[in-house]
Amino acid sequence: MFLFTFNAMPTSSNRCNCLGAIINCWVNFKDFEGARFIAHKFLESQGWLIKAEEEDPIIVFYKLLPIRKISKIKNRCYNIANETGLSYLCITYNEE
Numbered sequence: 001m002f003l004f005t006f007n008a009m010p011t012s013s014n015r016c017n018c019l020g021a022i023i024n025c026w027v028n029f030k031d032f033e034g035a036r037f038i039a040h041k042f043l044e045s046q047g048w049l050i051k052a053e054e055e056d057p058i059i060v061f062y063k064l065l066p067i068r069k070i071s072k073i074k075n076r077c078y079n080i081a082n083e084t085g086l087s088y089l090c091i092t093y094n095e096e
Helices: 033-043 067-084
Strands: 001-011 018-026 050-055 087-092
Touching: 001 033, 018 033, 018 050, 018 067, 033 050, 033 087, 067 087
Parallel strands: none
Antiparallel strands: 001 018, 001 050, 018 087
């Protein structure tokens, strides 16, 4: 299982009304490069243009969500990816 974190912006095919998003993408695949390729292609198919790949996972600023809630969301995303092969979480923003 790999967790990738991207800074992305919506394309014209994306219905998100935001400036951009931090996207955490869990991919259940055997090798890193293959998992990374899957994450990139999936996000492109969902209408996201990746601006940068972050070195460390960024989940959510703790004041936006309680720690307990963040933990539940992370576990749920991990479990979904474990069952289906992929899961993602978008944290949108409207300011740089």
